[in-house]
Amino acid sequence: MRNLTIEDAIDFYHLNLDPEVLKFTGDRPFVNFQAAKDFLSNYDQYEKYGIGRLAVINKETLKFMGWCGLKFRSEEDDYDIGFRFFKEYWKRGFATETAKSCLDFGFKVLRLERIIGRAMKENIASIKVLEKIGMTFCGAFDFEGQQGVKYEIFNSSLIKDSYEK
Numbered sequence: 001m002r003n004l005t006i007e008d009a010i011d012f013y014h015l016n017l018d019p020e021v022l023k024f025t026g027d028r029p030f031v032n033f034q035a036a037k038d039f040l041s042n043y044d045q046y047e048k049y050g051i052g053r054l055a056v057i058n059k060e061t062l063k064f065m066g067w068c069g070l071k072f073r074s075e076e077d078d079y080d081i082g083f084r085f086f087k088e089y090w091k092r093g094f095a096t097e098t099a100k101s102c103l104d105f106g107f108k109v110l111r112l113e114r115i116i117g118r119a120m121k122e123n124i125a126s127i128k129v130l131e132k133i134g135m136t137f138c139g140a141f142d143f144e145g146q147q148g149v150k151y152e153i154f155n156s157s158l159i160k161d162s163y164e165k
Contacts, residue, residue: 001057001068001102002055003055004040004053004054005055006041008040010036012030012040012067013035013037015064015066021085021086021087023123024119026143026144045072051070051079052069052070053067053068053069054067065086066085067083067085068095068098068102070105070115079115080116081116083095083099083129091125096129096132099133100133106155113154113155114153114154116135116150118143118148118149119149120148120149121140121147121148122146122147130151137151
């Protein structure tokens with residue numbers, strides 16, 4: 001995994017063209033390649049918050065598989081885990097593996113107290129990933145006019161540290 005760059009624009013564009021990939025995201029496809037390039041050029045999570053969505057690259061083929069990572073949502077004042085992969089990589093454990101790595105980074109390096117995950121209620125595959133990485137259901141919400149579910153996980157080492165003090 002590595003930071004997304006402008007060089008990922010063509011893969012990023014193609015990933016967001018697939019209606020099945022976008023089905024449960026609330027996002028729309030980029031109108032053209034330039035829109036994907038512009039999005040990546042203006043992506044400021046790394047500079048502002050020291051985190052962001054990360055490109056997931058196949059170690060053997062060096063092919064872009066999708067993305068996974070943390071994002072700070074200022075309107076909610078929380079850190080969110082998200083992931084999106086090309087269909088050929090679905091149901092192979094990549095979302096779970098990369099999401100676990102992102103949680104580890106968030107908790108061990110950034111020392112975040114809590115990370116949340118959101119999904120549309122019908123997105124069973126993403127909900128299973130959130131549960132596999134140790135998140136628990138904490139409520140429902142309106143997800144772009146659809147029923148959404150929210151999951152959370154707390155930094156157990158911070159909780160442990162506060163009990164020991």
